[in-house]
Amino acid sequence: MVLVNNLVRNGYQPVVFGWVAEQLAAWFPYVRVGRAAEHAGEFDTVIELRPTEQGPTLARSGKTLCLADLPAYHGPRHHMVDRIVDIASTVFELKDVTRSNGLTLPPGVVRRAAASRVVIHPTGSHPEKMWSRAKFLALARSLERLGLKPSFLVAPNEFDAWRDAVAQGHEVNALALGDVAKWIAESDWFIGNDSGLGHLASSIGVPTLTLFMRRGLARSWRPGWGPGEIVLPLNVVPSGKLKERLWKQLLTVRRVMSVFQTLRNSNSTVLSR
Structure with a gap:
């Protein structure tokens, strides 16, 4: 785009x-x-x-x-x-060039209408890029202790696998992509794996926190429009293949929460000006 x-x-x-x-x-x-x-x-x-x-x-x-x-x-x-x-x-020799993809909010969509809501996208198209389900649920509980409102977003065909999270009291939504965009736009923050929804949130201007297995991937694929942070696992293994195999174990909930607090504090500074 x-x-x-x-x-x-x-x-x-x-x-x-x-x-x-x-x-x-x-x-x-x-x-x-x-x-x-x-x-x-x-x-x-x-x-x-x-x-x-x-x-x-x-x-x-x-x-x-x-x-x-x-x-x-x-x-x-x-x-x-x-x-x-x-x-x-x-290649195309265009003269008037921008980094923008041109996304605009449709009429009726209000940014930050649901204050304190944190969208969490725990899935993705590549399972190896997905942080563990148990850690995402623990992250949601940590956000709740801060008085925030975590809200999981999954694809409609993924909802059955997350029914038990609903039974545990978590909010889980399975929406079509247009409704996903509206849900994200009306939220305060977005947290997710390296996936397309992070780019969508960034395009809208929602602050993003993206979980990556390796720094090289983050350099190329981190959401690149609105404010955002990345979080990486502890750098304690020597090779890229080992990092990809062990990153889920090496990336802790505490580490993700620490970077989220950095994002939250910097975003609060911007919003207060």
Whole structure:
């Protein structure tokens, strides 16, 4: 969406495909969202992050431009947003370039409407990046002792696995992506694994705390728009593979709470000005 926003700023009228764009259409009102079956063979240029089955069906030539195949995608700038900005400037030769993805709050969505609510996203698309469930539940109890209101967010197909947490008194919500965005926007903070919802929260401007297994991943993938902190496990093992294997054990609830307090205090300073 950073590239899409920059194309729009420079006079292009891109069409965006995919379920994420469909469910967040209200948050990107300037973007035209399409359905692949209605646009077969229609485009001279089709841009993908990585190859998909759908992409070639949209192109007249049957070929697509994959960003991940471009040298600039693996260039010297570490953060992924900056790499996309470089591509917008150097590959597409756009003149008016920004890091913004253009997300805007729809009418009726009020930032921080639910004061003191802390959204916790305990899942993700890659199990190896997910902190332990028991520690997330312990984190929620620690937040409650501070007078805050932890609120778990999971995907609809994950809710059954979290029913026991509801029985224990925790708030767990399973929402469609558009409703997830509204829920996050109306909250004070967001805590989660390295995942897409952290980027969504950051785009909205909600302060984020993101749990990473390694610093290298955080350098490239930490939420990169609004205020935020990262938290890493204790650096007591020598190799990257060991860090990936042991990070869940080495990252404690106390360590996460300590970094959250730093985020909370810095955010309170900003809000009080």
